[in-house]
Amino acid sequence: MSDLSVILDAACVVAGAGGLGYAKVRAPRVYWSLVGLPVTWGRFTLSYRSTMDVCGLTVQPSRFRAFVTRNVARREVLPVPPKIRRVRGTSTGLRVTLRLPAGLEPADLMAASERLRHAWGVHSVTIAETKPGYVQLRMTGYDVLRRVRMPRTARPEGLAVPVALREDGTAFVRDYRKVPMALTLGANSSGKSVYQRNLIKGLAELPVALVGIDCKRGVEQSAYAPRLSALVTTPDEAAALLDVLVAEMGERFDLLSGHGVSDMWDLPEELRPVPVVVLVDEVAELFLISSKKDEERRERIVTALIRLAQMARAVGIYLEVCGQRFGSELGRGATMLRAQLTGRVVHRVNDKQTAEMGLADVAPDAVMAAGLIPAERPGTAVAADSSGGWAKIRTPHTSRAEAATVCRRFAHLVPALPALAPFRPHVPVDAPVAGPSLVKPRLVTD
Ligand SMILES: Nc1ncnc2c1ncn2[C@@H]1O[C@H](COP(=O)(O)OP(=O)(O)OP(=O)(O)O)[C@@H](O)[C@H]1O
Numbered sequence: 155m156s157d158l159s160v161i162l163d164a165a166c167v168v169a170g171a172g173g174l175g176y177a178k179v180r181a182p183r184v185y186w187s188l189v190g191l192p193v194t195w196g197r198f199t200l201s202y203r204s205t206m207d208v209c210g211l212t213v214q215p216s217r218f219r220a221f222v223t224r225n226v227a228r229r230e231v232l233p234v235p236p237k238i239r240r241v242r243g244t245s246t247g248l249r250v251t252l253r254l255p256a257g258l259e260p261a262d263l264m265a266a267s268e269r270l271r272h273a274w275g276v277h278s279v280t281i282a283e284t285k286p287g288y289v290q291l292r293m294t295g296y297d298v299l300r301r302v303r304m305p306r307t308a309r310p311e312g313l314a315v316p317v318a319l320r321e322d323g324t325a326f327v328r329d330y331r332k333v334p335m336a337l338t339l340g341a342n343s344s345g346k347s348v349y350q351r352n353l354i355k356g357l358a359e360l361p362v363a364l365v366g367i368d369c370k371r372g373v374e375q376s377a378y379a380p381r382l383s384a385l386v387t388t389p390d391e392a393a394a395l396l397d398v399l400v401a402e403m404g405e406r407f408d409l410l411s412g413h414g415v416s417d418m419w420d421l422p423e424e425l426r427p428v429p430v431v432v433l434v435d436e437v438a439e440l441f442l443i444s445s446k447k448d449e450e451r452r453e454r455i456v457t458a459l460i461r462l463a464q465m466a467r468a469v470g471i472y473l474e475v476c477g478q479r480f481g482s483e484l485g486r487g488a489t490m491l492r493a494q495l496t497g498r499v500v501h502r503v504n505d506k507q508t509a510e511m512g513l514a515d516v517a518p519d520a521v522m523a524a525g526l527i528p529a530e531r532p533g534t535a536v537a538a539d540s541s542g543g544w545a546k547i548r549t550p551h552t553s554r555a556e557a558a559t560v561c562r563r564f565a566h567l568v569p570a571l572p573a574l575a576p577f578r579p580h581v582p583v584d585a586p587v588a589g590p591s592l593v594k595p596r597l598v599t600d
Pocket residue numbers: 340341342343344345346347348349532533534548549550551552
């Protein structure tokens with residue numbers, strides 16, 4: 155009898171260990187919550203002081219503090235690490251808020267993040283400054299970018315769309331009011347279209363006008379036609395549409411000056427024009443020319459894009475440009491336009507120059523990270539902006555059909571914008587959701 159119970163106990167232990175091993179590989183979230191989090195929390199609590207000490211993240215307390223707390227001279231008190239303000243476990247890692255003592259700055263912790271990662275046995279440690287004097291250590295227990303699951307709280311709101319997951323387990327949010335103009339670069343099959351799909355899926359439920367410029371004959375964006383205020387699929391149509399957008403920008407500036415304000419968001423809500431997001435797929439198609447006649451069109455397009463990129467933020471017109479490369483080889487105006495697109499997302503690239511085109515001017519440290527994105531991880535990218543900060547991100551896998559379904563669901567949100575009416579794509583009432591040539595763009599020219 156006792157032999158049997160021993161065997162049963164052993165079987166339970168083996169099954170339990172096997173289950174945990176399986177969970178570690180197949181369900182890392184579950185494994186982290188059951189095993190990783192308590193173990194890491196314990197390890198962190200027990201070794202915090204000594205780890206910070208060996209990593210050089212302690213400072214001698216001030217004379218006043220030494221006297222008040224210990225009633226001894228400053229030199230007799232041990233150096234102190236940053237004060238722990240809060241420790242919080244999440245489904246992907248551990249967040250620790252620290253109050254920095256005088257003499258330490260966020261950069262000191264950033265420089266030590268690799269050492270902290272090893273000390274606490276976690277997948278990654280990133281440091282974010284939350285407010286002056288405070289930082290958050292964001293530890294992840296496992297590789298959250300292997301299978302992307304967006305945080306439940308990440309919802310589109312205002313003009314901000316959570317579009318991908320960062321390496322530290324938080325959502326990467328594309329916020330048009332903070333970064334109005336952006337450029338997405340990447341090699342073939344690196345995940346640019348999926349990035350734009352996630353963006354469109356989020357934008358579709360917000361009160362914005364969406365404008366598509368897809369010179370690959372609309373193969374990607376035609377599926378989103380029900381939610382688009384305008385869609386053009388050839389460079390000629392794009393030139394006409396961009397002229398209209400520049401005229402719209404002028405009218406909106408007249409409105410601002412009539413009300414004595416310099417930004418659309420300062421207008422009373424009832425007077426505020428609807429924000430417009432212009433999504434340009436494969437921007438090189440707009441720059442390339444094959445004849446003398448094309449040259450004039452190219453000039454028109456480039457001038458309009460530069461004017462919009464330089465000024466349209468204040469009147470709520472935003473550019474989201476996507477392409478494989480975007481450098482001086484595209485001709486006059488390309489680098490000038492690129493400089494205005496300060497939000498950058500660079501997917502896997504074929505050469506270092508492309509990574510430099512996308513990142514060197516805003517976040518030089520990120521260039522190397524973009525060059526290391528593996529081909530077997532499509533959708534992975536480096537996101538940066540002119541603040542100098544950057545993060546590795548990966549989009550959730552969203553199919554074209556999924557994004558198209560969302561666009562149909564929110565088709566009633568297409569705002570009335572008379573200027574764009576001639577470019578409104580015609581959507582057959584009973585059209586299938588994501589057929590390759592779902593809609594015929596309709597362009598009415600005078
Ligand atoms: N986040 C992701 N997770 C998993 N698979 C992805 C992800 N993003 C993209 N993929 C896959 O990678 C492949 C290429 O993606 P996508 O079409 O977005 O690339 P692209 O850069 O737009 O390519 P192209 O320039 O050729 O149009 C697709 O099969 C897609 O399903």
